[in-house]
Amino acid sequence: GESVGLHLPTLSVQEGDNSIINCAYSNSASDYFIWYKQESGKGPQFIIDIRSNMDKRQGQRVTVLLNKTVKHLSLQIAATQPGDSAVYFCAENSGGSNYKLTFGKGTLLTVNP
Amino acid sequence: GAVVSQHPSRVICKSGTSVKIECRSLDFQATTMFWYRQFPKQSLMLMATSNEGSKATYEQGVEKDKFLINHASLTLSTLTVTSAHPEDSSFYICSASSGAGDTQYFGPGTRLTVL
Numbered sequence: 015g016e017s018v019g020l021h022l023p024t025l026s027v028q029e030g031d032n033s034i035i036n037c038a039y040s041n042s043a044s045d046y047f048i049w050y051k052q053e054s055g056k057g058p059q060f061i062i063d064i065r066s067n068m069d070k071r072q073g074q075r076v077t078v079l080l081n082k083t084v085k086h087l088s089l090q091i092a093a094t095q096p097g098d099s100a101v102y103f104c105a106e107n108s109g110g111s112n113y114k115l116t117f118g119k120g121t122l123l124t125v126n127p
Numbered sequence: 128g129a130v131v132s133q134h135p136s137r138v139i140c141k142s143g144t145s146v147k148i149e150c151r152s153l154d155f156q157a158t159t160m161f162w163y164r165q166f167p168k169q170s171l172m173l174m175a176t177s178n179e180g181s182k183a184t185y186e187q188g189v190e191k192d193k194f195l196i197n198h199a200s201l202t203l204s205t206l207t208v209t210s211a212h213p214e215d216s217s218f219y220i221c222s223a224s225s226g227a228g229d230t231q232y233f234g235p236g237t238r239l240t241v242l
Contacts (some may be wrong), residue, residue, distance in 0.1 A: 048230065057133075057220050057233035058171070103170060113224070114161070115231060117170045
């Protein structure tokens, strides 16, 4: 079936470095993508989203890039801080009138001080 | 804005009992609410989608008679785990959106432990 996956299950970076988390999706009909951050024992927190009519969107210290040709999504975090340590999920609109989301497996980001 | 709460945050119950989890949108009207289950070190798996005033739509493999969902108002949805068993122990998370195509905002989750 359709799925959203991640290339790297874990990522360890030094404080102050930039982080890049990648995600591959398989449903070429998907038109909406979201990145969520989940800290241990908490619910996912919305970070940034992007629609398929865009290839880049920037937020505060975060940038999402969408490459529809290769069905690839990435999240870039600038000047990574210890507070950024969490599991990051990409999610894909599964279609339909309710805009169900299909979540990727998640990447654990660890920021070393 | 876009705050979603869940209650309780944590519950421990005996096998065979029923547990109700509430999900509330605090500062917006949620026409659609979603219920997810997450096992340790795994991703979120959608269980069901509910629209206010309508019956919930369950994902394949999710028993609708075991996981009862009620979405009686634009700010409240409940998930009742009936006759809970240890294998139902999990982290249950709800999300809410104000309309089709709008961002889903997630609650803090409920940790259910069935003894």
